[in-house]
Structures are given as C-alpha cells and as structure tokens.
Amino acid sequence: MTAAVKKIDVSRRLYDQADERPVKYAAPAGLTRELVMEISRTKNEPEWMLEKRLKAFDLFIKTPMPSWGPPLDGLDLDRIIYFVRPDAVESRKWEDVPPEIRRTFDRLGIPEAEAKVLSGVGAQYDSEIVYHNLKKEWEDKGVIFENMDVAVQKYPELVKKHFMTDCIPIHDHKFIMLHAAVWSGGTFIYVPPGVKVGFPLQAYFRMNAERGGQFEHTLIIVDQGASVEYIEGCSAPRFNASALHAGCVELHVKEGAKITYSSIENWSKNTFNLNTKRAVVDKDGTVVWLNGNMGSGRTMLYPCSVLRGAGAKSDSLGVAFAGPGQIQDTGAKVIHAAPHTSSTIRAKSISRGGGVSTYRGLVRVTRAAAGTSSSVHCDALIIDGKSVSNTYPFSRVDTDDVNVVHEATVGKIGEEEIFYLMSRGLTQEQAMKTVVSGFIDPVVKRLPLEYAVELNKLIELEMEGAVG
Amino acid sequence: MKTKESSYNYGLNIFFNPKEVPEPSAVFALPEVIGAVHMTPLPEGDGVLVHIPKADYEDTVRIRLNGSCRIVIAVEAGTTVTLLEEGRAGSLSIDLDVAAGADVRYIALRSGGVEFARRRAAVATDAKLAWTTAHIGAKFAYGRTSTRLTGRGSSVRERAMYLGADGDCFDLHSEVVHEADASVSDLLTRGALAGRSKAIVRGLVRIPEGTRACIGKQKEDTLLLGPDAEVDAVPMLEIGTDDVRCGHSASTSQLDDESLFYLMSRGLDRRAAGQAVVEGFFAPVLEDCGEAFRASLGLKIARIV
Numbered sequence: 049m050t051a052a053v054k055k056i057d058v059s060r061r062l063y064d065q066a067d068e069r070p071v072k073y074a075a076p077a078g079l080t081r082e083l084v085m086e087i088s089r090t091k092n093e094p095e096w097m098l099e100k101r102l103k104a105f106d107l108f109i110k111t112p113m114p115s116w117g118p119p120l121d122g123l124d125l126d127r128i129i130y131f132v133r134p135d136a137v138e139s140r141k142w143e144d145v146p147p148e149i150r151r152t153f154d155r156l157g158i159p160e161a162e163a164k165v166l167s168g169v170g171a172q173y174d175s176e177i178v179y180h181n182l183k184k185e186w187e188d189k190g191v192i193f194e195n196m197d198v199a200v201q202k203y204p205e206l207v208k209k210h211f212m213t214d215c216i217p218i219h220d221h222k223f224i225m226l227h228a229a230v231w232s233g234g235t236f237i238y239v240p241p242g243v244k245v246g247f248p249l250q251a252y253f254r255m256n257a258e259r260g261g262q263f264e265h266t267l268i269i270v271d272q273g274a275s276v277e278y279i280e281g282c283s284a285p286r287f288n289a290s291a292l293h294a295g296c297v298e299l300h301v302k303e304g305a306k307i308t309y310s311s312i313e314n315w316s317k318n319t320f321n322l323n324t325k326r327a328v329v330d331k332d333g334t335v336v337w338l339n340g341n342m343g344s345g346r347t348m349l350y351p352c353s354v355l356r357g358a359g360a361k362s363d364s365l366g367v368a369f370a371g372p373g374q375i376q377d378t379g380a381k382v383i384h385a386a387p388h389t390s391s392t393i394r395a396k397s398i399s400r401g402g403g404v405s406t407y408r409g410l411v412r413v414t415r416a417a418a419g420t421s422s423s424v425h426c427d428a429l430i431i432d433g434k435s436v437s438n439t440y441p442f443s444r445v446d447t448d449d450v451n452v453v454h455e456a457t458v459g460k461i462g463e464e465e466i467f468y469l470m471s472r473g474l475t476q477e478q479a480m481k482t483v484v485s486g487f488i489d490p491v492v493k494r495l496p497l498e499y500a501v502e503l504n505k506l507i508e509l510e511m512e513g514a515v516g
Numbered sequence: 517m518k519t520k521e522s523s524y525n526y527g528l529n530i531f532f533n534p535k536e537v538p539e540p541s542a543v544f545a546l547p548e549v550i551g552a553v554h555m556t557p558l559p560e561g562d563g564v565l566v567h568i569p570k571a572d573y574e575d576t577v578r579i580r581l582n583g584s585c586r587i588v589i590a591v592e593a594g595t596t597v598t599l600l601e602e603g604r605a606g607s608l609s610i611d612l613d614v615a616a617g618a619d620v621r622y623i624a625l626r627s628g629g630v631e632f633a634r635r636r637a638a639v640a641t642d643a644k645l646a647w648t649t650a651h652i653g654a655k656f657a658y659g660r661t662s663t664r665l666t667g668r669g670s671s672v673r674e675r676a677m678y679l680g681a682d683g684d685c686f687d688l689h690s691e692v693v694h695e696a697d698a699s700v701s702d703l704l705t706r707g708a709l710a711g712r713s714k715a716i717v718r719g720l721v722r723i724p725e726g727t728r729a730c731i732g733k734q735k736e737d738t739l740l741l742g743p744d745a746e747v748d749a750v751p752m753l754e755i756g757t758d759d760v761r762c763g764h765s766a767s768t769s770q771l772d773d774e775s776l777f778y779l780m781s782r783g784l785d786r787r788a789a790g791q792a793v794v795e796g797f798f799a800p801v802l803e804d805c806g807e808a809f810r811a812s813l814g815l816k817i818a819r820i821v
Contacts, residue, residue, distance in 0.1 A: 413768075415743070418743075428753075428755070430755065430757065430758035430760070431758060432758055433725065433726070433757050433758050433759065434725060434756075434757075435756075435758065436725075436754070436755065436756045437753070437755045438752070438753060438754045438755070439751075439752060439753040439754075439764070440750065440752050441750065441751065441752075441766070442748065442749075442750050443747075443748065443749045443750070443766060443768065444746070444747070444748045444749075445738070445740065445746065445747050445748075445749075445768045446746045447740070447743050448740035448741060448742055448743050448745060448770045449743070449770055450740070450768060450769065450770065451767075451768075451769045451770075452766075452767065452768040452769070453765070453766070453767045453768075454749075454751065454764075454765055454766040454767070455763070455764075455765040456751075456753060456763060456764050456765070457762065457763040458753055458755045458760060458762040458763070459760065459761055459762070460758035460759060460760065461758075
C-alpha cells in the first residue's frame with residue numbers, strides 16, 4: 049500500500065514538476081486596468097481589441113463570484129499573475145526551441161507525436177506559442193493555423209467578426225469577463241469552404257511559471273462544407289500557490305461543416321480550471337466534443353453547443369476522473385434553437401479516494417426546435433466508500449414535437465468482474481485497472497491513438513494505490 | 517446521522533412570475549379525519565396530531581382538508597393502513613412517522629386550485645411507505661415530498677402524476693435520503709401537459725457516505741400534448757458511497773405516432789386513440805387511486821386531448 053502511494057508521487061512528478069528557466073516578462077500579481085492596457089500595448093493590438101479588454105475588465109470588477117457549483121475558496125484572484133511571456137521567440141524548427149522547454153515537451157511526449165507525421169503542431173508554453181508548424185500543402189489551400197496573438201494582426205477582419213461576438217460574448221459570466229480582459233495566446237484556425245483537413249491539428253498547453261494564469265483563446269472557424277479535427281492536451285506543473293486556468297474555446301461551424309474537438313486536460317492538482325467552451329452550429333453542421341478531465345483541484349467545464357441552423361448536430365463525449373481532493377464539476381450543454389436538430393451526450397465519471405465528480409448538464413429545446421431529438425447518458429463509477437458522485441441533469445422543453453431522453457446509472461466496481469479477472473491471474477490492482485479502462489472505453493476509442501494511449505496511462509496512474 | 521442541506525443549485529431561473537401566482541386561501545381550519553384513530557390538537561393550535569394505533573384497518577382512513585393546516589401522523593409499529601388525503605388546503609404541512617415494520621399507503625388527490633403542500637416522512641426499520649400524489653389540473657401547485665429512510669431495510673415507493681391544461685402550473689419535488697443500510701427507493705413521476713401549461717419536476721435521491729447496499733430508482737416522464745406546453749425536468753443523484761445500485765432517467769416526448777396508428781388501424785378515431793394513449797401512459801401511477809379519481813381523470817383527458 050505504502051509502496052503504491054509512493055509510486056503515484058513519483059509518477060505524477062513527471063507532469064507536476066516546474067522547470068527552472070528565465071521568464072522574460074512577468075506582470076506583478078493582481079489585476080488592474082493598467083495591466084490590461086499593458087498587455088494590449090505589449091502585443092501591439094488594434095484599438096478595438098483594447099476596448100474589448102477594458103469593457104470586459106469593467107464588467108469583471110462589478111460582477112460577483114458565481115453562487116453555485118463547487119466551492120472556489122482558496123482561489124485568490126489578487127495573487128494570480130495574469131501575464132507571463134517566456135523567453136522564447138516563435139520558432140518552427142524543433143532544434144530552435146530552447147533546451148529547457150524542449151525537455152518539458154519531451155516528457156510530455158510531443159516529439160513522438162511529431163514523429164508520427166502529425167503534421168501541424170502548435171504548443172503554448174505559458175502565454176505564447178513557442179513551436180508551430182503546418183504542412184505547406186494545407187497552407188496553399190488556404191487553411192490558417194496561427195497563434196491567436198498573430199492572427200489578430202494578420203487576419204483582422206476574420207478575427208474581429210468572430211472573436212467573442214455571437215458565440216461567447218464578453219459578458220457571458222465572471223470568468224469569461226476575466227478571460228476577455230487578460231487573454232493571451234491560443235490558437236486560431238480557419239478552414240476555407242469545402243476544404244477537408246485530413247489529419248488532426250494539434251496543440252499542447254502547459255502552464256509553468258509559479259501562480260501563472262493561463263488565459264488562452266482558441267477560435268476555430270470552419271467555413272461551408274469544410275471539416276477539421278483539432279486536438280489539445282493540457283498538463284501543468286504542481287506548485288504551492290493556487291493557479292487559475294480560465295481559457296475560452298469558440299467554434300464556428302458554418303453550413304454543412306464539421307468540427308471534431310478533442311481535449312485532454314491534466315492540470316496539476318492545485319489548479320482551478322474554470323474553462324468555457326462553446327460551438328455555434330449552422331444549418332446541417334456537426335460538432336463533436338471529446339473531453340477528458342483528469343487533473344485540477346476544481347474543474348467547472350460544460351462545453352456547450354448552440355444548434356441554430358436546421359438539421360444541426362451535436363455529439364458530446366466526456367470522461368472525468370476525480371481523485372483525492374479533487375472536485376470535477378463537468379457536463380455538457382445543448383441548446384436546440386432550430387428545427388430537426390439532434391444531440392447526444394455521453395458522460396462517464398470515476399471517483400476515487402474521496403474525490404467528487406459531478407455531472408451538471410442542460411438540454412434546452414426552444415419553441416423553434418420542432419422535430420428535435422436528444423439523448424443524454426451518464427454513467428458513474430465509485431471506487432470506494434468515501435468518494436462522491438452527483439448527477440444534475442437539467443432539461444427544459446418548450447415544444448411538443450420532441451424526443452428528449454436522459455438516463456444515468458451509479459455503481460461500484462463489480463466484485464464478480466474483479467474475481468473473474470483475478471482467477472485468471474491478474475492482481476487486484478491490475479483487475480481494477482482493467483475494469484476501469486473497460487468502463488471508459490467507449491470514449492477512449494473515439495480518440496486518436498496517441499491520445500487514447502495517454503488517457504489510458506493517466507487513468508492507470510490515478511488508479512495506483514486504489515486497492516487497500 | 518446529520519442531514520446536510522443539499523449542495524445542488526438549479527442554475528436556471530424559475531420560469532414563472534411569482535406575481536402571477538394568486539395568494540393561497542388564508543382559510544385556516546382543522547381537518548376531519550374519518551376512521552378509527554385518535555386525534556389531538558397540536559399545542560400551537562394550527563393543526564392536529566393523528567395517532568394510528570396497531571389494529572386491523574379494513575377501511576381507508578380519510579383525511580378531509582377544510583383549509584390550511586399542519587398534520588402530524590404517527591403510525592404504530594407493525595400497522596398496515598391506507599390514508600387518503602382529499603379536499604383543499606391553501607398551504608399544507610404533513611409529517612408522517614412510519615414506525616418499524618409498518619406498511620403505509622398515503623394517497624393525496626387534487627383537482628384544480630392553488631396549493632403549497634409539503635409532505636415529509638420518516639420510515640423506520642423494515643417499514644414500507646407508498647406515496648401517491650395526483651393532480652388533475654392546478655392553477656398553481658407546489659408540492660414537495662421528502663422521505664427519510666431512517667431504518668435498515670426500509671423502503672419508499674412514490675408515484676406522482678399531473679395533468680395540465682391551459683393556464684396550469686406545477687412545481688413538484690420528490691426527495692429521498694437513504695440514511696440507513698439496505699434501504700430501497702423507487703420514484704416514478706408521469707405528467708402530461710396541454711395548451712399553455714408548465715411544469716417543473718425535480719427529483720433527488722441522496723445516499724450519504726457510510727450507508728451500504730442501498731438501491732435507488734428514479735424516473736420522470738412527460739408527454740407534451742401541444743406546442744405551447746413547457747417542462748423542466750431535473751432528476752438528481754447525490755451519491756457518497758460505492759456500495760449502491762442507483763439509476764435515474766427522464767424523458768420528454770409527444771404522443772407516439774406508432775401507438776396512435778396502431779389504435780386507429782383498429783377502428784378508433786384519432787381523438788379516441790390519443791385519449792387511450794394518454795390513459796395508458798398514466799396507468800402505472802394510478803394503481804392506488806380509486807375508481808372515482810380515475811373516472812374524473814378520464815373525463816378531463818377526454819376534454820383536453
């Protein structure tokens with residue numbers, strides 16, 4: 049037992065260690081109007097972006113903290129550093145990346161992914177992208193895969209039209225206001241009409257500077273009939289002071305287009321992960337969300353699809369793992385605002401060692417959404433007697449031509465299954481790991497291979513010491 | 517065992533305007549209780565204590581409400597009894613104590629009106645409680661049924677139905693806390709809404725840390741019979757232990773075309789087929805409701821479908 053516990057600590061260090069490296073510019077802790085202006089000035093941003101930031105800052109100051117969800121005590125907004133720029137210039141060749149940063153990526157498996165001809169890799173190190181490339185052929189077809197900061201300068205019309213406008217407005221909620229005021233870095237993708245990007249685009253984030261906030265903005269616009277698959281993974285080192293992640297992901301799915309968005313988030317255990325992700329889907333468009341939430345002390349994340357065009361579709365799959373001291377408050381939201389739209393939500397959660405996993409979801413069918421169908425399915429697995437699983441599925445239906453179904457189950461690991469596996473020679477721990485990976489399999493098998501392997505490894509790591 | 521306040525938050529605004537809700541009748545009156553029971557006024561003077569001693573109860577004990585009141589009902593150990601609550605109360609509070617080994621059926625039937633009702637029960641070792649709450653229309657009905665399963669092997673079965681037509685509004689909660697090992701809950705709510713009518717239906721099953729071998733089942737089904745009807749369904753689970761079997765489900769749909777087609781192919785017209793489907797939908801929650809209630813439900817269905 050003791051040995052197993054020790055093993056966790058050793059293994060987690062892989063993800064939780066901070067690198068010693070110079071930080072070129074770190075703003076003082078706390079948020080002020082001057083800092084917001086300073087960020088905008090450093091980035092040499094156009095006037096409209098500064099206005100947006102300041103408007104959001106004013107709203108943020110006025111807005112109280114949310115009164116619902118998991119407790120956010122321990123989150124001291126005055127002690128967070130809101131802007132850090134690592135001492136690294138943007139580079140496209142692996143050799144040009146500074147050695148300490150390379151070592152971090154080595155440990156996270158980025159080069160392997162690269163080696164496997166996954167052509168487009170952009171990775172955010174603290175607040176700016178340090179490594180970025182995209183196959184030339186796609187660039188020739190007009191696909192844009194760019195650092196968000198650069199995109200503001202290079203593609204002002206596209207960005208101005210879609211950046212925090214009709215998808216996630218800056219006044220959406222407290223942490224979106226904060227994000228809009230101090231956002232930095234992230235990914236911008238534009239796929240022109242009819243272009244189908246045949247390989248997944250990837251980005252890997254890591255939060256490094258102590259108490260570093262990470263406020264990356266991802267904006268993906270897929271034009272009519274086009275399609276793209278985007279993958280991001282997150283891993284942050286562990287520190288003593290609380291860190292905050294308040295990212296924002298906006299997906300614009302135009303008529304007949306498709307986006308598959310996958311992310312695995314494995315922030316260190318003292319991180320508050322208060323993330324906002326939303327897609328607006330036009331006529332006959334499709335959005336697929338795949339989410340894995342492993343790390344963070346507190347997570348609040350409810351990816352949302354607004355189906356505003358007839359025939360639009362949304363598909364959400366999520367896995368959440370709550371270990372000791374963690375509260376995973378995750379779920380999915382779908383707003384059916386047009387006729388003949390359909391959605392499915394499938395959520396799996398595992399709680400262990402006193403962890404709390406909560407499914408909190410919403411299915412909203414408006415008056416305009418005749419001929420809608422929606423199905424929600426949640427399964428929870430509780431590993432021991434002190435862990436908690438909550439399910440709060442909200443559904444609100446305003447029209448009669450619908451079929452909305454919700455189902456959930458909560459249970460423990462089957463003793464019979466464990467006994468069977470142990471009778472075949474597996475140890476109890478191996479047997480439990482096998483059952484757990486079978487439980488999450490429906491989600492894992494939808495992920496690309498490298499990510500499926502990583503997710504399985506992470507779950508195995510978290511399950512170590514569960515027997516006792 | 518401590519019962520903590522629930523940590524859930526609805527995250528949605530309640531959709532009705534409180535100003536639109538008429539005041540409940542302020543009439544305060546003691547109920548009549550018919551059957552072999554002892555009744556004493558409560559010291560506060562706002563209600564009665566009904567004591568149901570161990571005896572053979574062939575007839576239903578009827579509680580006829582005459583206005584707002586508070587009723588505390590104590591059922592002795594090992595007693596099998598059926599309680600029927602009828603009439604009207606602007607605001608109602610029921611506390612039901614089911615002692616060890618007792619087997620209680622509690623049926624509350626309503627039609628129309630404005631009411632705020634809170635019904636609470638504690639169920640002791642090996643005792644059984646079956647709640648039925650049924651609403652045929654309501655200008656505004658707030659109903660909250662909470663059950664604490666305090667004894668090992670205790671069980672609760674709850675059946676709730678509502679039928680709403682133009683202008684009706686329901687806000688219904690069912691809540692079960694499994695405080696003892698090997699306790700069982702089974703909740704089923706079925707509702708149908710026509711015209712401009714609304715319902716919020718919330719259910720919560722909580723199994724706190726330390727309880728073992730509990731089984732919880734919860735189901736909320738809604739039929740929407742017109743484009744102006746609205747429903748919020750929230751079936752919730754709060755599970756703090758691994759030794760459970762728990763599941764819940766909710767569905768919202770319209771009249772099923774296939775069933776309608778089948779009935780129409782047997783010679784029913786569309787209207788009659790629709791009525792038959794709605795009646796069939798309600799059948800599983802009406803087991804404990806008497807003939808008279810079923811008949812008036814049938815009439816109401818015939819009027820609105």
